[in-house]
Amino acid sequence: MRNEERIEPILELVKERWKDSPDLRLGQLLHVVTKENDVFYVEDDRLARNLSETLDADNPFDDMDYFCDE
Numbered sequence: 001m002r003n004e005e006r007i008e009p010i011l012e013l014v015k016e017r018w019k020d021s022p023d024l025r026l027g028q029l030l031h032v033v034t035k036e037n038d039v040f041y042v043e044d045d046r047l048a049r050n051l052s053e054t055l056d057a058d059n060p061f062d063d064m065d066y067f068c069d070e
Contacts, residue, residue, distance in 0.1 A: 006044050013051035020055070 018029055033050045034042045 002044075006048075010044055010048050010051070013048055013055070016055055017051050
């Protein structure tokens, strides 16, 4: 069984990242952050690392306007 303590830290990272780019839908955010077409197979530690890296970047989604509905 996976460690349940991993859930809250990852959700906090998602929350922080999503608040920085609120026009993205959740699926779009996860797709961009994981750099994968199928996020189903992305391990939690990799997702957390990628989320942290994008939070540390200045504006990693500046060129992601094409994901956003007008």
